[in-house]
Amino acid sequence: MIGVISYLVFFATTASILAIAVLGLNLQWGNTGLFNGGVVAFFGAGAYGTLILGGTPQAGHLGGFELIYPLALLGGMVLAGAMAWIVGLLTLRLRHDYLAIATFGVAVAFENLMRNAEWLAGGAKGVRGFERPLRDALGDGFTYNLIFFAGVLCVLICVYLFLERLVASPFGRLLRAIREDEEAAQSLGKSPARVRLTAFVTGSVILGLAGGLYGTFYAFVSPQDVLPTLTFQIWAMLIVGGAGNNRGAILGAFLIWGAWTASGWALSRFAPVEAQLYTGSVQFVLIGAVIVGMLLWRPQGLFPERLVVSQTGITPQKEQGA
Amino acid sequence: MPDPILAAEAVTAGYVPDLPILKNVSLAARTGQITLIIGPNGAGKSTLIKAVAGLVHINSGRILVAGREITGQSADRLASNGIAYVPQNNNIFRSLTIEQNLTLAARRAPAQTGVPLESLYAQFPALADKRRDKAGTLSGGQRQFLAIAMALAAAPRLILMDEPSAGLSPKAAQEVLEHARTLTAEGVSILLVEQNVNQAMRLADHCYIFAEGRNQLDGPAAELLNDPVVGEIYLGGRRVGAA
Amino acid sequence: MQNLIDGILTGSYISLGAIGLTLVMHILRFANFSHAELLSIGAYAALVCDALVSALTPAFAAKLGPLSLTWSLMAAIVVSMIFTGLSAVVLDRLVFKRVREKGAELSMVFASFGMALVIRNVIGLIFGLSPELYSKDIAFAVVLSRDPLLLVKPDQVFVLLAALLLMLILHLILSRTTFGFSLRAVAENPALAQVNGVNLNRTIMAVWLIGGALAAAAGVFYGLSHQIIPVMGRDLVLPIFAATIVGGIGSVYGAVLGGFIVGIAANMSVLVLPAGYTPSIPFLLILAVLIMRPHGLFGEARA
Numbered sequence: 007m008i009g010v011i012s013y014l015v016f017f018a019t020t021a022s023i024l025a026i027a028v029l030g031l032n033l034q035w036g037n038t039g040l041f042n043g044g045v046v047a048f049f050g051a052g053a054y055g056t057l058i059l060g061g062t063p064q065a066g067h068l069g070g071f072e073l074i075y076p077l078a079l080l081g082g083m084v085l086a087g088a089m090a091w092i093v094g095l096l097t098l099r100l101r102h103d104y105l106a107i108a109t110f111g112v113a114v115a116f117e118n119l120m121r122n123a124e125w126l127a128g129g130a131k132g133v134r135g136f137e138r139p140l141r142d143a144l145g146d147g148f149t150y151n152l153i154f155f156a157g158v159l160c161v162l163i164c165v166y167l168f169l170e171r172l173v174a175s176p177f178g179r180l181l182r183a184i185r186e187d188e189e190a191a192q193s194l195g196k197s198p199a200r201v202r203l204t205a206f207v208t209g210s211v212i213l214g215l216a217g218g219l220y221g222t223f224y225a226f227v228s229p230q231d232v233l234p235t236l237t238f239q240i241w242a243m244l245i246v247g248g249a250g251n252n253r254g255a256i257l258g259a260f261l262i263w264g265a266w267t268a269s270g271w272a273l274s275r276f277a278p279v280e281a282q283l284y285t286g287s288v289q290f291v292l293i294g295a296v297i298v299g300m301l302l303w304r305p306q307g308l309f310p311e312r313l314v315v316s317q318t319g320i321t322p323q324k325e326q327g328a
Numbered sequence: 329m330p331d332p333i334l335a336a337e338a339v340t341a342g343y344v345p346d347l348p349i350l351k352n353v354s355l356a357a358r359t360g361q362i363t364l365i366i367g368p369n370g371a372g373k374s375t376l377i378k379a380v381a382g383l384v385h386i387n388s389g390r391i392l393v394a395g396r397e398i399t400g401q402s403a404d405r406l407a408s409n410g411i412a413y414v415p416q417n418n419n420i421f422r423s424l425t426i427e428q429n430l431t432l433a434a435r436r437a438p439a440q441t442g443v444p445l446e447s448l449y450a451q452f453p454a455l456a457d458k459r460r461d462k463a464g465t466l467s468g469g470q471r472q473f474l475a476i477a478m479a480l481a482a483a484p485r486l487i488l489m490d491e492p493s494a495g496l497s498p499k500a501a502q503e504v505l506e507h508a509r510t511l512t513a514e515g516v517s518i519l520l521v522e523q524n525v526n527q528a529m530r531l532a533d534h535c536y537i538f539a540e541g542r543n544q545l546d547g548p549a550a551e552l553l554n555d556p557v558v559g560e561i562y563l564g565g566r567r568v569g570a571a
Numbered sequence: 572m573q574n575l576i577d578g579i580l581t582g583s584y585i586s587l588g589a590i591g592l593t594l595v596m597h598i599l600r601f602a603n604f605s606h607a608e609l610l611s612i613g614a615y616a617a618l619v620c621d622a623l624v625s626a627l628t629p630a631f632a633a634k635l636g637p638l639s640l641t642w643s644l645m646a647a648i649v650v651s652m653i654f655t656g657l658s659a660v661v662l663d664r665l666v667f668k669r670v671r672e673k674g675a676e677l678s679m680v681f682a683s684f685g686m687a688l689v690i691r692n693v694i695g696l697i698f699g700l701s702p703e704l705y706s707k708d709i710a711f712a713v714v715l716s717r718d719p720l721l722l723v724k725p726d727q728v729f730v731l732l733a734a735l736l737l738m739l740i741l742h743l744i745l746s747r748t749t750f751g752f753s754l755r756a757v758a759e760n761p762a763l764a765q766v767n768g769v770n771l772n773r774t775i776m777a778v779w780l781i782g783g784a785l786a787a788a789a790g791v792f793y794g795l796s797h798q799i800i801p802v803m804g805r806d807l808v809l810p811i812f813a814a815t816i817v818g819g820i821g822s823v824y825g826a827v828l829g830g831f832i833v834g835i836a837a838n839m840s841v842l843v844l845p846a847g848y849t850p851s852i853p854f855l856l857i858l859a860v861l862i863m864r865p866h867g868l869f870g871e872a873r874a
Binding site: 039041043096097100101102103104106107108110111112114115118119121122234238241245283284286287288290291293294295296297298301302305 | 596600601602604666669670673677678680681682684685686687688689691692693695696700805808809812813816820845847848850851853854855857858861862865
């Protein structure tokens with residue numbers, strides 16, 4: 007019994023961490039209309055940053071600053087945010103494709119760098135030597151996992167509340183205005199590029215937070231954790247759940263992660279031995295099909311964006327004939 | 329009485345389906361004449377031209393060419409209906425040479441009745457000299473003439489012109505408008521939108537005055553030329569309800 | 572110097588891939604992340620066709636001179652170009668057109684991500700994951716000079732010449748034929764092109780056909796110099812995008828120049844950086860272009 011619960015806790019922890027990432031992406035795409043083609047790079051920056059800043063000194067690569075955990079996590083988030091700021095500054099005034107390509111390039115370059123720069127982050131061997139917070143007090147067992155899960159859940163709820171308030175705030179209205187009609191917003195004196203940059207960096211910081219938590223959970227990160235696969239998974243979660251809707255985003259995370267692990271388990275269980283090599287391919291085809299299928303069938307997601315009414319008591323009137 | 333070359337009947341149209349700019353507009357352009365549309369900014373003059381050209385969505389109403397309905401056809405069908413369109417801005421391809429612009433324009437003529445380039449060069453000698461230059465290097469006036477030449481390349485029976493004199497010196501503007509007059513002498517009909525009210529009204533046959541998306545008034549251009557009602561409509565003093 | 576030569580050869584197939592992409596990006600206004608998969612489709616289609624032709628007419632299995640190419644492979648390249656061009660049109664009809672009609676342009680970028688995944692892995696499921704080669708023979712390099720040591724394989728020369736030939740043909744089409752004018756017209760101003768009688772849907776179809784055909788050639792050329800693996804598209808996405816950005820989105824000549832720049836830069840980079848960093852070079856080029864000249868060498872902001 008404990009085994010099943012233990013597995014569920016494990017599953018839910020990962021799903022929650024990914025849900026935080028999806029929320030960050032939702033801010034970028036759902037609320038602001040920005041295409042982040044390299045989600046995994048910001049996620050990875052958070053993970054690597056946290057582990058390097060908070061870990062014990064390791065022979066052969068940078069690290070071991072042994073900062074206290076909250077600082078290490080913050081460091082990871084700042085790293086993600088800085089990357090986002092540079093990329094955003096260069097591309098956000100140009101057509102939207104540039105951001106997509108540039109972020110995709112960032113992801114490629116990030117993985118490439120982490121894989122090759124042994125002096126920086128251990129190369130293919132990854133970053134080890136990270137002490138999970140409160141490990142001394144709570145040990146390594148089921149109790150720890152449960153408490154960690156509770157912690158992650160808290161962070162998820164906090165991020166959710168933060169974003170919900172953001173969407174209802176003047177800044178959120180500004181984001182929507184820019185998304186709907188940029189010229190009108192510009193005429194009001196708002197700088198769309200700067201607003202978008204803020205949204206992009208904030209979203210990326212949240213991605214970094216998720217990455218930091220992920221690295222903490224496994225106490226290890228390697229280039230294998232920053233492959234484009236993760237970008238596709240997080241995108242699929244957002245598309246399925248509903249872009250623009252934070253609750254949908256969280257649900258999408260759990261749904262897709264559940265489907266991914268379930269399909270992985272089913273394939274390894276039922277597929278013949280010779281075909282085991284191809285289970286990955288099948289999963290990729292499925293996720294690609296889910297992405298394309300959702301876009302064709304229900305692009306707004308399972309839980310479409312709810313219209314936010316910023317002033318209660320006033321319902322929009324249909325325009326009378328002029 | 330033969331059909332007008334172009335007739336718009338109760339056309340309501342706009343760039344966005346929920347926001348019509350033209351409201352219930354009716355208009356007729358007679359064959360072999362210059363029909364002029366004038367009016368204050370935002371009156372919907374260009375929008376009507378674009379609706380005829382198939383570039384703007386028509387919510388209701390009909391467009392007929394010589395009695396045949398063409399409502400809702402896409403813009404690439406213009407030539408097969410014998411219509412050519414000279415937009416106000418961006419009316420030539422800057423990255424192509426004059427010759428390439430004209431060749432492209434001539435090719436769309438239905439059943440190869442296109443005008444041979446040499447005859448176009450004879451009409452517009454300034455273009456002939458620069459035929460291998462990229463159109464982007466031309467002056468404003470020369471670009472207008474190229475745009476008109478491109479319109480003529482498919483031997484149209486009706487040309488839609490949207491403010492052809494915009495941005496031109498008074499002399500160049502006069503040349504363009506007078507050239508329009510000579511075209512009608514050859515049997516081509518012209519539907520003309522202009523801000524250059526005085527010059528245009530002297531050359532036009534019939535004139536429509538638009539304001540706020542509706543046809544406020546129309547009549548022979550010579551009569552309206554001296555009618556103070558024109559100024560009133562421009563200044564907003566006089567409005568007609570649903571036509 | 573050897574790196575420069577290798578760079579030029581790499582550049583030739585990146586250029587071919589970039590031409591199709593830059594046209595699609597400009598006319599349809601979306602970054603097609605699945606374009607690189609057209610190279611894979613082309614490479615595999617040629618593989619299949621080559622095997623078929625060789626089996627049906629053994630005489631065609633003879634090699635052309637010093638090249639490792641056989642007559643059947645040459646025929647296969649042509650067939651593959653047609654097949655891949657048609658595949659591109661089909662993919663557009665099935666997926667991109669429908670997404671286009673439903674709304675946001677950005678959804679198309681999305682959809683292209685998904686399509687890339689599907690295509691790449693379906694190829695893997697059909698053909699298996701191990702690398703393939705067009706010819707099992709070892710190709711011997713010709714020594715161009717001994718000092719500095721310059722080696723060139725006859726296949727590589729063929730690839731360069733063939734690529735240049737294809738580009739020349741495209742150039743002639745664009746600068747001499749009315750169809751070429753109509754393509755450039757649509758790239759510059761689609762509404763005005765329509766007004767001048769150009770049918771947009773047919774032009775879009777032509778763009779996919781040309782892009783797909785060139786991509787197929789690029790895929791085969793890549794396969795001649797490297798191996799053919801199902802995920803070859805994944806490694807080509809960024810270099811091809813970099814080429815379009817360097818050259819300027821919408822400019823065919825820019826794409827050609829950009830492709831060679833990317834190829835040369837990537838190959839010359841090993842002189843200063845360890846070889847493992849080569850995949851990042853296209854990204855650095857993109858950054859450089861965005862900082863110095865965002866619209867690329869020949870690009871302009873679209874009207």
